[in-house]
Each structure stands twice: as structure tokens, then as C-alpha cells.
Amino acid sequence: MLLRLNKNSERKFAKQICKVVLDHFENQYSKELGDAWNTVRDILTSPSCWQYAVLLNRFNHSSELEKDLLLKGYHTLFQGSLPYYPKTLKCYLSRTPNRLPSERHQVGNLKRYYLLNAASLLPVLALELRDGEKVLDMCAAPGGKSIALLQCAYPGFFHCNEYNSLRLRWLRQTLESFIPQTLINVIKVSELDGREMGDAQPEIFDKVLVDAPCSNDRSWLFSSDSQKAACRINQRRNLPILQVELLRSAIKALRPGGLLVYSTCTLSKAENENVVNEILNTCNNVMPVDISEMAKTFSQDFSFAPNGQEYGLLVIPDKGKAWGPMYVAKLKKSSTA
Template sequence: MEKAKLARAKYLEKENQQTVTEQSSLPLESLIDFPKRPSHSEVDENDDVNDDDEDVKEEIQPVVGKNTSLYDFIPTKRVYTDKELLQQHIARVATFDDSLLEVPVKVIQEQVPELPEDLKFFVYPKGDISKFPNPKMKHGNLLGYYMMDAASLLPVIALDLQENDSVLDLCAAPGGKTLAMLQTLKTENLTCIDESWSRLSRLKDISKWYIGETPSSMSVSKTDGKLLEDPFYNKVLVDVPCNTDRHVLISEDNNLFKPGRMEERLELPTEQMELLVAGIKSCKPGGTVVYSTCTLSPAQNDGVVHAAMDHLWKETDIDTVVIDISYLRPIFRDIFTFFPKTKYGQLVLPTLSSNFGPMYICKIKRIR
């Protein structure tokens, strides 16, 4: 009796497996009880349905393909992890593909400007890795010189400051480029803004240590530069926050490549574009804007310039052109090494014999 029960159980199990196998070979419609499609007569009887309303008809008469399979709704080759998707997003954010450009950007030539006579700087020859001693207090309790990356002077030189210029330093702190602009003695008024109190405090300290009292022509304020819109200035410097490649290499503390700051790093190109757009809006027609970073990232350099042009072209009536500043190369070839394949600006590359940069500079003129 027990043997008979066991044999029957095995038979039923085998029969059930065969039934499932046979059913799985049937079309999906045979396995799933889809709602019956309403006939045309049923649709016509509905007084609330307009014959011309195609969206309503589509909703009433859903189309289910005969070959529909559940496998149509999941990846058939590979499922990406969150980490892999994030890596792909990082790669897209860090890349500038000029083959995808739609908005035309005009690049024009200009006369080579004269170097400011009162802007004095000293560097060792190429290949000489000597270091300058720390500056000491001199007459009037002022420090004798300010040490900075020599490539950081190029944005100031590209601005081509003239007598009576009204200048905006959009991301002024910590103040090295501000100090260089003051040294040219050509600014009628210089407005320095930054959104960080701690960084502005550093700028004020530099002014006190190297100039003494803050010049009457200079004003400092805590402001979000992205909110500026009124065209009050004829020269604007937009030295934006960036990856700060050199700082990342020499400092492990809280640099932008820490995992906890990943989101901040991914948002940088958008923030940079908004700052550049605000800088261009703050510039009078006929004035010029210099955009600069200290990163090698193409997306934060040429990519941001084009994104800003694209935004202005689509969202405003502002016209701009890029000014070719390749004239900087022969002037400074004995000091800096320039990357030859940028699209809009110039990029100083750090090398063993000329360890300056990275520094990207692009000059833009507002036409209207």
C-alpha cells in the first residue's frame, strides 16, 4: 500500500513538471489573463469619448504585441551596479566632446596687449627648482613680496586692464589675483566678492600685509556671485572654484576627491557655468570677461565656456565672442608650457622643467 502511494506521488510530480513545461512554451497571452479589448461598437457607445481624441482611444484600446515577453522589460546582456553607473556619470561630467556642439561660438583675433609695467614678478629659469625664501616685513610693516603660482598672473594679464577700468573680481578670495590687479595701478574701482566669510577674511589679511589699509577704490563684500545680473563693469574676472588639481596631489585632508565630497565635485561644472553666465551678465556691452581655473579637466575648462555660451544664446539676447589669446604662448614660452589642443582658451601644463599650473584662461567679449 505504501509503495503504491509513493509511486502515485512520483507520477503526479512528473505530470505537473510536464504540464508546466508545455504551458511555458505557449504565447504569453495564453499564460496571462489580459483584459478583453473593447470592440469599436463598445467604444462608440461611450458618449464621453470624442472620435477625434486619439489619446483617449489609445488608452481604451491598449495594444499588446503577440510576441510580448517579460524579458522585454529587463536588460538582456548586463545589469549595471550603482557604482558602475556612478563611474559612467563621472566620466560624462569630466569630458568635453566638441563633436556634439550645436551652438556656434565665434573666435576673433585682437591686438596683442601691452604687459602692465607696474606688475612685477620674478621666477627662476626653466629647470631651476630653487625656492624663494619666505617674505619678511619691510618698510611700513609690509611684506616684501607675495608668493604664488606664476601662471596665476596670466588671467590678470589677459584682462588687459586700462586706466579708469571698473573691475569685478567675481570669486576674489583668497586674493592673489586681486593683489596683482591692484599692482597694475589701473583700476578706477575694484569690486571683490566671494560667498565665503573665511576666504574673504584671508583676502583682507593679504590686503593688510601687502598694501596696508584697503584702498578707497576697492570694496569687499560677501555675495553669491551667481545672483549678479546688472552690467556695471567693463572688466570681469571669473576665477571659479574647481578641482584644484595641484592641491589634491599635495593635500590629503578634505580634498574634492574624498568620497564624502563626490556630489560636490560632480556639481562643479554646473556651478562654474552659472558663475561665468553671471560674470558675462555683469559685464557692459563692449567689455571683456576672463574665465580661469586651476584644473586640467576639459569639462571645467572649454566645456564650461561652451555651456555658458549655449545658455546665453538660448535663454537671453546677449551676444558674445571668444577672443583668441594664443599670443600668450610666444610671450611666455621661456617660462610656461602650453597645451596645444584647447578649443577656446589657453592651458598651462605643469612639467618637470616648468612646474607652473595647471591654469586655464579664456577671454570673452560681450557684444550686446
């Protein structure tokens, strides 16, 4: 029965691959990624190859779950040579496309784990959150990175923002499912336009995460409506404008000396490297922070684009390492005299 369901699921995904989007990606990414695009394309168009990491919830720890994961062949995301890798962050990976069942939301009961693309943890780790800091997750829904940040440290104040009202409800439910009430009390959830937050809360935060709205290559490929897909291709040109505006706002909200991490889940150079370059070329109060060491540390579990990333890292899906796409760049705001 399970095998039949899996096969039905694979057929469903296969039918949903949108040729308009795939052709668009073929034209763009074959130029930007070169030969690497062939493998990336094969992974992105084959959901049966996708992998799902298991992020444990330290607020409802289960040693039995950890034992079970090890028995199933999972291993922990590498811990060790990064300058800052919190022991409280525990994520288990499998080299095969295993997926645990999602736990249901139950009021008053915390979930034991969160399923995610393991590359989503790289922006979290790059932010280096520490106890007592004030942190802003500017585009927080559905909440996976917010949950991961809270596995790393106890912030003094945590502001989770989401402009989309439907996604905001998803964010609230995610927080309720994983975070105890005592910690919820130091979390502010808002529905503000991220582009206005810098003016509303200038130089408030020690750390800011901008996990920006982007093309989201994985989900976009499985659009069944070709006309809508063609429309989104046209709209895609405007995304870098929004992303730059969000980053400018984030810089305003960041205190002098504070750190900002920008991330997307697209391969697009226009939404990744070009956005960061635009900020560095027009904002004289921020500088790039080198995170190339992360690529060396996590090369056992992730594949990174071999070239073309001047300031950030780009995780690209690969055979046996079907994580990403995930772009990560880190910036520091200059300290005032």
C-alpha cells in the same frame, strides 16, 4: 639643519598623496591629455619640483630685492610682444624649485613680494586692466590675482568678492598687506554669492575676472582622508554647474563691450573647455576672444596643452616649467546698438 627640514617636508608630502585621487586623475587625464599626462603626473606628485614665482609689490619697491633675485638666477617673466603688458607688473621666475621665505603680515607695513604660481598671472594679463576702469574680481580669495591686477593699473573702482567667510578674512589680510590705504579706499570687499551679483549690479563693470572654485588638482592630490577624497570625486560632477552659473552672473554684471576672463587651476576639461562651450552655446551676447598669441609669447616659461583647447589656454606642469595647472579663457560682451 635646513637640508633635514627639506627632506622631512618631502617625506610629509609623499605620505599625503591620496591614491583615490591619483587613480581618479589617472583615469581622466590620461584620456584628456594623452602622453603629456605622464610628465604632468610626475610634477604634480613631486612637490620638491614645484616652482614659486616672486611678484614684486610696486607699492613697496625694493631695488635691493631685485638685485638679489638676479644674483640667485631669477629672470623676469617675459615682457615685450603682448599688446598689453604693464611695466609696473614685475614678476621674477627661477627655473629651479627655489622658494623665498614668506613675509609675515604686519599691520601698517606693506610686504615687498607675493609668492605665487606664475601661471596665475595669465588671467590677470588677459584681462588687460587699465587705469580708471571698474573691475570685479568675483571669487577673489586668497587675493593673489587681486594684488596682481593692482600692480597693472589704478582702477576707478575695484570690487573684490568672496563668498566663503574664512577665505574672506584671508582676502582682507592680503589686501592690507600689499595695498596702501589711499588705494584701499577705492576697493570694495564683499561676501556675496557670485551667482547673484549680476542681478544685483547689472552692466556695472568694464572688466570681470571669474577665477572659479574648481577641483584644484595640486592641493587635492595631498588629501590624507580617502573617504573625504572619494566624496569630493562625487561632488566634482556638480562644479561645472556652479561655474556656468557664476559665468552667467558675470556676463550680466559686465557692461556692453566689456571683457571677462574665466580661469581655473584644474586640468579638467569638464570644468574648463566644456564650461566655456556651454556659455557660448547658450548666451548670444558674448563671443570668444582669441588669446593664442599668449601661448607663443610665454612658451619660453610655460608649457601649454598641445591640443583640445578650442577657445582657451591650458598651462600644464612640465620639467623645468612646473607652473600650472591654469586654464584661461577670454570673452567679450556684445555692444548694444
